[in-house]
Amino acid sequence: MIRTAKDTKSLFENNLALRTNQGKTWHVIFLLVTILAIVSLTLLIVNIVDSVFGYVVINTKVDPATLMVDGLALEDQTKAQLTEALRMNLSSGAFNKLNTEKDFGDRTRNEILALVEERILKYEVLESWSLADSLFRKNSVIDEYSKLVIENPRATLKFISWLTWDRLVRPQSSEIVTAGIRTAILGSLWTIIITILFAFPLGVGAAIYLEEYASDNWVNRVIQTNINNLAGVPSIVYGILGLAIFVRALEPLTSGSIFGLVDPTTANGRTILSAGLTLGLLVLPLIIINSQEAIRAVPQSLRHAGYGLGATKWQVTWSHVLPNAIPGILTGLILAVSRAIGETAPLVVVGASTAISFDPTSAFSKFTTLPIQIYQWTARPQPEWQHLAGAAILVLLVLLLGLNAVAIVLRNKLSRKY
Amino acid sequence: MLQNDVILETHDLKIYYGDFKAVTDVNIQIPQKRITSIIGPSGCGKSTLLRAFNRMNELVPSSHIEGEIIFDGKNLYDRDVDPVQVRYRIGMVFQRPNPFPKSIYENVAWAARIHGYKGSLDELVETTLIKAALWDEVKDILKQSALSLSGGQQQRLCVARALAIQPEVILMDEPASALDPIATLKIEELMQSLKENYTIVIVTHNMQQAARASDYTAMMMLVEGTRSGTVIEFDETNKVFTRPGDKRTEDYVTGRFG
Amino acid sequence: MKNNENKLSDSFSRQNTTLKKRRRWSESLIQGSLFLAGFFSILTTAGIIFTLGKEALLFFQKPEVKLFEFLTGTAWQPHINQFGILPLATSTLLTTAVAMLIAIPLGLTVAVFLSEYASRKVRNFLKPILEVLAGIPTIVYGYFALTFITPLLREIFGKDVVNIYNTGSAGLVMGILILPLIASISEDALAAVPRSLREAGYGLGATKFEVVFKIVLPAALSGISAAIILGISRAIGETMIVAVAAGAGPNLTLNPFKGAETMTGHIVRISGGDLSYDSIDYDSIFALGLVLFLSTLLLNIISQWIVKRFREVYE
Numbered sequence: 001m002i003r004t005a006k007d008t009k010s011l012f013e014n015n016l017a018l019r020t021n022q023g024k025t026w027h028v029i030f031l032l033v034t035i036l037a038i039v040s041l042t043l044l045i046v047n048i049v050d051s052v053f054g055y056v057v058i059n060t061k062v063d064p065a066t067l068m069v070d071g072l073a074l075e076d077q078t079k080a081q082l083t084e085a086l087r088m089n090l091s092s093g094a095f096n097k098l099n100t101e102k103d104f105g106d107r108t109r110n111e112i113l114a115l116v117e118e119r120i121l122k123y124e125v126l127e128s129w130s131l132a133d134s135l136f137r138k139n140s141v142i143d144e145y146s147k148l149v150i151e152n153p154r155a156t157l158k159f160i161s162w163l164t165w166d167r168l169v170r171p172q173s174s175e176i177v178t179a180g181i182r183t184a185i186l187g188s189l190w191t192i193i194i195t196i197l198f199a200f201p202l203g204v205g206a207a208i209y210l211e212e213y214a215s216d217n218w219v220n221r222v223i224q225t226n227i228n229n230l231a232g233v234p235s236i237v238y239g240i241l242g243l244a245i246f247v248r249a250l251e252p253l254t255s256g257s258i259f260g261l262v263d264p265t266t267a268n269g270r271t272i273l274s275a276g277l278t279l280g281l282l283v284l285p286l287i288i289i290n291s292q293e294a295i296r297a298v299p300q301s302l303r304h305a306g307y308g309l310g311a312t313k314w315q316v317t318w319s320h321v322l323p324n325a326i327p328g329i330l331t332g333l334i335l336a337v338s339r340a341i342g343e344t345a346p347l348v349v350v351g352a353s354t355a356i357s358f359d360p361t362s363a364f365s366k367f368t369t370l371p372i373q374i375y376q377w378t379a380r381p382q383p384e385w386q387h388l389a390g391a392a393i394l395v396l397l398v399l400l401l402g403l404n405a406v407a408i409v410l411r412n413k414l415s416r417k418y
Numbered sequence: 419m420l421q422n423d424v425i426l427e428t429h430d431l432k433i434y435y436g437d438f439k440a441v442t443d444v445n446i447q448i449p450q451k452r453i454t455s456i457i458g459p460s461g462c463g464k465s466t467l468l469r470a471f472n473r474m475n476e477l478v479p480s481s482h483i484e485g486e487i488i489f490d491g492k493n494l495y496d497r498d499v500d501p502v503q504v505r506y507r508i509g510m511v512f513q514r515p516n517p518f519p520k521s522i523y524e525n526v527a528w529a530a531r532i533h534g535y536k537g538s539l540d541e542l543v544e545t546t547l548i549k550a551a552l553w554d555e556v557k558d559i560l561k562q563s564a565l566s567l568s569g570g571q572q573q574r575l576c577v578a579r580a581l582a583i584q585p586e587v588i589l590m591d592e593p594a595s596a597l598d599p600i601a602t603l604k605i606e607e608l609m610q611s612l613k614e615n616y617t618i619v620i621v622t623h624n625m626q627q628a629a630r631a632s633d634y635t636a637m638m639m640l641v642e643g644t645r646s647g648t649v650i651e652f653d654e655t656n657k658v659f660t661r662p663g664d665k666r667t668e669d670y671v672t673g674r675f676g
Numbered sequence: 677m678k679n680n681e682n683k684l685s686d687s688f689s690r691q692n693t694t695l696k697k698r699r700r701w702s703e704s705l706i707q708g709s710l711f712l713a714g715f716f717s718i719l720t721t722a723g724i725i726f727t728l729g730k731e732a733l734l735f736f737q738k739p740e741v742k743l744f745e746f747l748t749g750t751a752w753q754p755h756i757n758q759f760g761i762l763p764l765a766t767s768t769l770l771t772t773a774v775a776m777l778i779a780i781p782l783g784l785t786v787a788v789f790l791s792e793y794a795s796r797k798v799r800n801f802l803k804p805i806l807e808v809l810a811g812i813p814t815i816v817y818g819y820f821a822l823t824f825i826t827p828l829l830r831e832i833f834g835k836d837v838v839n840i841y842n843t844g845s846a847g848l849v850m851g852i853l854i855l856p857l858i859a860s861i862s863e864d865a866l867a868a869v870p871r872s873l874r875e876a877g878y879g880l881g882a883t884k885f886e887v888v889f890k891i892v893l894p895a896a897l898s899g900i901s902a903a904i905i906l907g908i909s910r911a912i913g914e915t916m917i918v919a920v921a922a923g924a925g926p927n928l929t930l931n932p933f934k935g936a937e938t939m940t941g942h943i944v945r946i947s948g949g950d951l952s953y954d955s956i957d958y959d960s961i962f963a964l965g966l967v968l969f970l971s972t973l974l975l976n977i978i979s980q981w982i983v984k985r986f987r988e989v990y991e
């Protein structure tokens with residue numbers, strides 16, 4: 001039997017409509033899932049903002065009126081008067097301990113005021129609410145407050161922002177009302193500077209070697225593979241490495257004792273230097289890989305022009321390759337720095353301090369950093385501290401956003417040469 | 419050709435990329451202070467041969483040569499010869515203009531500086547740009563980026579850049595192929611004016627250009643049945659173009675003319 | 677002109693009468709230092725293997741530790757000398773599994789959407805968002821897990837079912853963290869599928885959906901598996917989310933609503949206190965570190981191997 005073309009065609013099912021619908025359905029699913037991803041990012045941000053503002057009930061254990069001198073409230077007293085208040089109200093042991101940590105003469109008036117509030121008045125947060133609760137369940141907030149105020153007559157209900165300028169410039173403290181993130185921010189800065197000083201020259205040097213000098217032999221292939229693998233090692237493993245090498249094996253160096261620069265409050269290897277070097281090892285592969293990409297993007301014709309003029313390899317690299325690769329290299333550096341600024345786990349392992357309230361003075365000081373501070377506050381069982389952690393997170397995120405904006409501008413502005 | 423007029427001389431030169439022999443058995447003598455052109459179909463190894471003259475080939479890691487290239491009484495590929503030194507004395511202009519993304523001034527001055535030039539750089543830049551017939555066009559914009567120049571100007575700047583360190587030989591690989599006819603003419607005029615002091619070796623696809631501008635011509639072809647190129651004819655230009663000794667040369671030259 | 681020429685020539689310290697090789701000490705010195713910079717990364721790896729290996733060896737040499745018990749023991753209680761890795765490893769695997777349950781389907785869908793469906797405008801808007809998501813420090817995700825996801829889970833499933841610290845919440849948030857990683861690597865793999873293949877599909881009258889699912893996805897499969905393996909490796913090594921949200925204290929359970937400490941979480945908690953160098957706790961973190969290092973290294977190598985093979989297909 002002979003079939004005509006028309007007959008054969010009729011053997012196919014006419015299912016086009018069905019197939020088209022199937023495609024449309026999936027298109028919608030894709031869109032929904034992608035939106036879900038965006039929503040989770042939004043939720044993350046909203047959740048943080050939600051915890052940074054809201055109502056609190058604040059109480060003082062001691063009536064501030066009892067500390068008035070010559071009719072002056074605490075806020076208006078001089079440094080000497082505040083120091084006197086401390087001497088009067090603290091045990092002499094506690095007072096002397098504060099004095100040996102840092103001489104009262106060297107402390108600013110604000111630092112001493114903070115001490116008075118922290119050690120004598122003892123502000124406490126009796127209850128706190130999120131922004132959403134404060135806005136949408138105001139009645140229950142007021143109910144709670146009116147119950148609390150019966151037992152605590154000095155308690156006041158206030159709508160506050162947990163993130164204030166004051167928090168930024170105040171040192172870390174164990175009292176929730178006075179605790180600030182100055183110590184942590186300075187610690188982060190010190191650490192990052194050491195990280196950059198260590199990892200940037202080493203990383204760019206390695207990248208230049210691999211791109212410009214290395215011939216294709218097994219040694220160089222091993223180096224390249226090794227770098228790619230290091231980029232995938234979990235950060236906590238770097239922490240363990242840092243603990244064994246920098247904190248323990250190189251203790252004389254990282255504690256500063258071979259330079260005679262030991263910080264008396266530290267006196268071991270758990271210093272800013274160890275932290276910076278550990279983070280340096282961690283970001284080194286990132287810096288190398290990014291710099292390699294930037295160097296590879298410099299057109300070959302430029303190198304040839306240089307060689308054609310009888311320049312040596314280093315002359316070509318230094319005068320022509322590097323200047324043209326520098327925007328890419330810097331972008332890579334900024335990305336590495338953002339990674340290092342947010343790292344927490346390796347620093348916990350290296351030995352961040354849980355409670356220091358003094359600015360670091362050298363690379364051999366004890367350290368804490370912003371993410372460490374966030375971790376410690378988040379991990380506290382009392383929920384009020386999570387508001388403070390939220391405030392610190394906001395600072396961290398703004399810092400990172402700023403860095404990334406710089407990276408994007410660099411990338412767009414300086415890379416339009418060819 | 420008198421022996422002491424020869425500046426570059428190859429002996430059984432073979433050039434490889436890995437196992438692939440791109441150029442084989444080249445024996446030519448390049449005369450001093452003349453323009454020599456290398457012509458031939460695409461892929462026959464013209465650029466490869468040219469780049470062997472100042473050891474630029476070495477930048478391709480897999481490449482190596484057999485045979486010799488004698489320059490100044492010495493084999494350029496001897497173990498104790500310094501490739502950097504070679505390129506200092508034998509300069510190069512590339513197919514596409516490749517100025518450094520720096521100022522015009524810096525483009526000319528850079529190489530002089532790295533080679534320890536002790537005279538006045540301003541003076542050097544000026545005389546070099548005059549020689550490269552570019553001075554009048556750029557004297558007021560020396561500090562501007564070289565990338566702001568037109569393609570033809572960029573290429574003359576690349577010639578100037580090579581001239582600034584006073585090489586004895588200048589190698590040019592299709593220096594005008596990316597340029598329009600007027601810019602091409604300017605480059606050709608420039609070559610004529612340079613011939614007084616420099617030896618020029620130029621690769622070109624343009625038969626008229628070879629016929630017009632060069633004193634000697636090397637004709638390259640793939641060796642029958644292989645992928646290796648060689649010089650099948652090397653002589654004074656008008657001889658190669660009017661009375662070629664090789665049938666293949668005649669076909670190629672006339673084919674291109676026609 | 678001629679005169680000028682000579683004058684200029686003289687100003688070069690013209691050693692070019694010779695072609696002799698010169699020893700350029702500074703060049704050699706620079707090359708040497710650059711090589712050392714490159715070689716330093718080998719030292720890092722050697723350092724990791726050496727320190728982890730050495731301290732782990734010390735750990736296993738202690739009389740109270742036996743390798744067999746380490747690998748099969750169901751309790752990790754250092755104070756009574758029980759060192760069985762199973763409770764820690766199980767919760768690591770549990771959080772990883774929950775994370776991948778979120779990250780694989782969502783990550784792949786986002787990748788397919790971005791590479792095959794989204795217009796250029798939509799892509800230019802979405803990609804930076806994913807990059808931002810990937811750049812947020814993990815401690816922030818930990819905070820999110822503890823203060824948002826956990827209360828949400830407790831609201832949904834009941835406060836007596838879901839503990840305050842639980843592996844489910846940590847795993848879920850870890851999934852969100854890893855989503856961009858999987859999405860971006862998979863998208864690269866999809867984009868690498870040659871146009872000609874797609875055109876062949878359309879040429880046969882296939883719908884877009886059919887081309888994407890039956891031609892492009894299978895062709896990119898090895899790249900996608902590499903992305904997934906990399907995601908798993910990342911999840912195993914992830915620390916702060918589990919340290920904050922998954923709970924302290926080893927607990928052998930497969931219930932994602934209960935608290936259970938992972939390997940990484942345990943290392944962080946143990947070293948958070950003032951760890952003395954001679955304690956068995958100190959040595960134990962190196963043993964756990966070694967396990968982490970080896971397993972993530974293995975996964976990374978597999979993923980690189982797959983990517984390499986994938987590349988060869990199209991060249």
Ligand SMILES: Nc1ncnc2c1ncn2[C@@H]1O[C@H](COP(=O)(O)OP(=O)(O)OP(=O)(O)O)[C@@H](O)[C@H]1O
Pocket residue numbers: 435440459460461462463464465466467478645
């Ligand atoms: N870097 C390289 N690696 C391997 N082979 C190469 C390389 N450069 C050129 N070749 C090969 O060597 C042969 C000669 O190339 P070459 O560039 O010298 O030809 P050409 O005559 O200059 O051609 P054209 O006129 O197209 O410029 C060609 O077969 C080419 O494929």
Ligand SMILES: [Mg+2]
Pocket residue numbers: 464465466591
């Ligand atoms: Mg060529």
